[in-house]
Amino acid sequence: MKNPSPAVRTRDLRVTRSRKQILRGIDLALAPGTVTGLLGPSGCGKTTLMRVLVGVQRYEGEVLVLGHAPGAPAVRGRTGYVTQSAAIYRDLTGRQNLRYFSRLAGPRSRDVDEVLDLVGLGAIADRRVETYSGGEAGRVSLGCALVAAPEVLVLDEPTVGLDPVTREELWESFRRLAESGTTLLVSSHVMDEAFRCDQVLLMRAGRLLETTTAPELLERTGAATLDEAFLAVIRTEEP
Template identity: 60%
Template sequence: MMNSTPDEAAVSVDGLSVDRGGHPVLRDLDFAVPTGAVVGLMGPSGCGKTTLMRTLVGVQRITSGTARVLGHIPGAPTLRSRIGYVTQAVSVYRDLTVEQNVAYFATLAAAPRSSAREAIDTVGLGAYADRRVDRLSGGQASRASLACALVGSPELLVLDEPTVGLDPLTREELWTSMRALAENGVTLLVSSHVMDEASRCDSVLLMRDGRLLAHEPPQELIRSTGTDSMDEAFLALIRTQQEVAA
């Protein structure tokens, strides 16, 4: 496990469990996300990544355990301007321009209008600010969603599968933008089911069936499992889990 005390962490979770429809989705999770880090939340579809993110942004009820986000319980009013959340679906109005979308979100966040342009430039869409979202590529639309989450200079970004379906060049550009944000002190929790994206993260939270298998830097996970890739490391952890449960 990464060593980070709750006081130092942007996110800290202790014994967190979440049930949905009477069925367990998250099972007794413990971890901490250091401030200013890029942390990958990884695992197969259905492992609980989205539920965990929804819990941390305060839109999912906790069954047991605790979570703290920037020192507060998830969903606390004081967090509204301090967290940016991007869902898997493109969360912008397609009949509006990029600038109109981002300016609208800036208004909701009570942020100055200048922050809209700053967010657009941060994600590399300055040349497309006047273009309607329905005339953008899929990758550009994803970056427009990210720009909307950036207004008001949030301290924590929670990004659910932001690179899914993107071509390699656009994915590279988006990761470059996210790394630049981290270098400026923003904490990023980024979910993905593509294991090769782990190398872009400072550490990875590996999940399966609602359980946390590991939280380590990617190279440390590969070394400790005696494997050559994140895919192999993940499979090795699953085998270890099955052996312990047997």
């Protein structure tokens, strides 16, 4: 690992909502400058975990993001969150959206044109977002997070509904971000995306079943695909 001190760490993280235990004691560590995949079935608690890390979800237990409590003033501007549905202004152009978030970010903001190119929107940046496809609008959302140059970037299913080419481009940009020192946590339903990650967290029913890598998981379970490997893990570990 590049640095022994994790960018994000949780110990016995628990979340209860409407008297239901959603997260049941999660221990995790994200090394700086790495991509971690967060995988698990629908409803297992991925979004809830991400919401904790960006400081918008009450929790119990211990959570440190860049050495601070999530959402603390010292860390708020250094953490980016791309939600499942694009949180952007549809009546503005892509470029105007990025400019707006760039102003909010203040001096730490990155160059808007550079980020537009990074997310592959340079050619359509001056069209209103309401004319964009779903995938293009999603990339505006990602661009709005990137323009603030976050040190920790949390992405909730960023590749849903994207074609293979765009998906490939996005994963390449995640890799470049990690190489430049950003710590990424990316949730996905697509097990094969685990191969893109330095570390994989397998969740089920509010628990972390495994902290592993895609090749390690295949080898250990003897499965031919990651889908099979995940099913094998679920069968051996009761929630």
